[in-house]
Amino acid sequence: MARENKAGRRCGFVAVLGAPNAGKSTLMNRMVGTKVSIVSPRVQTTRSRITAIGMRGKTQIVFVDTPGIFFGPRRRLERAMVDAAWRAGADADAILLVVDAAKRAIDDDTRRIVEGLKAKNRKAVVALNKIDLVRKDTLLTKARELDATGAAARIFMVSAVEGDGVEDLAAYLAEQMPEGPWHYPEDQLTDMSERLLAAEITREQLFLRLHDELPHAVAVETETWEEFKNGSVRVAQAIYVERDSQRGIVLGKGGSMIKAIGEAARKELAKILGRAVHLSLRVKTRADWSEARELYKDWGLEWNN
Numbered sequence: 001m002a003r004e005n006k007a008g009r010r011c012g013f014v015a016v017l018g019a020p021n022a023g024k025s026t027l028m029n030r031m032v033g034t035k036v037s038i039v040s041p042r043v044q045t046t047r048s049r050i051t052a053i054g055m056r057g058k059t060q061i062v063f064v065d066t067p068g069i070f071f072g073p074r075r076r077l078e079r080a081m082v083d084a085a086w087r088a089g090a091d092a093d094a095i096l097l098v099v100d101a102a103k104r105a106i107d108d109d110t111r112r113i114v115e116g117l118k119a120k121n122r123k124a125v126v127a128l129n130k131i132d133l134v135r136k137d138t139l140l141t142k143a144r145e146l147d148a149t150g151a152a153a154r155i156f157m158v159s160a161v162e163g164d165g166v167e168d169l170a171a172y173l174a175e176q177m178p179e180g181p182w183h184y185p186e187d188q189l190t191d192m193s194e195r196l197l198a199a200e201i202t203r204e205q206l207f208l209r210l211h212d213e214l215p216h217a218v219a220v221e222t223e224t225w226e227e228f229k230n231g232s233v234r235v236a237q238a239i240y241v242e243r244d245s246q247r248g249i250v251l252g253k254g255g256s257m258i259k260a261i262g263e264a265a266r267k268e269l270a271k272i273l274g275r276a277v278h279l280s281l282r283v284k285t286r287a288d289w290s291e292a293r294e295l296y297k298d299w300g301l302e303w304n305n
């Protein structure tokens, strides 16, 4: 019986690529039905490869969300991020290219990603995203333009936020997956460690609340993770800033900012883990966190790039 059920299974990797802020993480979360990858209105929210596992009938799709690809990355971290995105694309069974349809025209980063794919002889399934913000005629113009590049296997018009078109896209991606056994148990959501997931949730709060003051100057590391008999977990995290002056921004007046960040992150983490969470945060100045090899290892990024 069990053997019979396994017949006809498919499993594969879909790399979600695109320019920064195109809506990659929102779209991936929507396709798996849970928030796995953090989202913010700012560019460079996603910093590493984030997997999320989606089931469609007998098909398991392992989505790999990636940092936005942009051209001319300078800092080591930015280079590692862009590099991680291209690698994910190279390893995937299908590439989902997410394009922000709300931009006036197809943006330069997207154009260059398309050129990069063509140079590698890869076609992408294209999701023209944020259609809730755009008029239909301008959408068609963009779709035609993308089609003309020859790099699009199919073009779907979707709204990751409202859900329009997303199921058709997911069904099509499922059909593209190779036959074979599933890589993960059916109910598994991600292969990310809980420590990294917890760090990402805190970073999301930092991004949402402090991005204007601290663009990209922060990182979060989960330092300890203790589980108790009653099912609760105590998590201690360090928030790294690059300069002493930035500590005060994260702490806020009388510690009000860090308190709000901690409370929001704790609630979200408790919801995802389905258990009580104690979260303690410490802000540390670490001028060179973006050069620290061990952090890149935690994030699954290449330090040498």
Ligand SMILES: Nc1nc2c(ncn2[C@@H]2O[C@H](COP(=O)(O)OP(=O)(O)OP(=O)(O)O)[C@@H](O)[C@H]2O)c(=O)[nH]1
Binding pocket: 018, 019, 020, 021, 022, 023, 024, 025, 026, 027, 038, 039, 040, 041, 042, 043, 044, 045, 046, 047, 066, 067, 068, 069, 129, 130, 131, 132, 133, 158, 159, 160, 161, 162
């Ligand atoms: N209106 C609208 N907004 C969207 C849609 N999809 C994503 N967004 C918004 O676009 C912003 C960026 O979304 P993300 O999912 O973080 O984008 P991303 O491509 O993962 O960004 P990076 O990780 O920084 O490269 C957020 O404010 C989202 O809410 C959509 O379909 N419609």
Ligand SMILES: [Mg+2]
Binding pocket: 024, 025, 026, 037, 038, 039, 045, 046, 065, 066, 067, 068
């Ligand atoms: Mg993202």
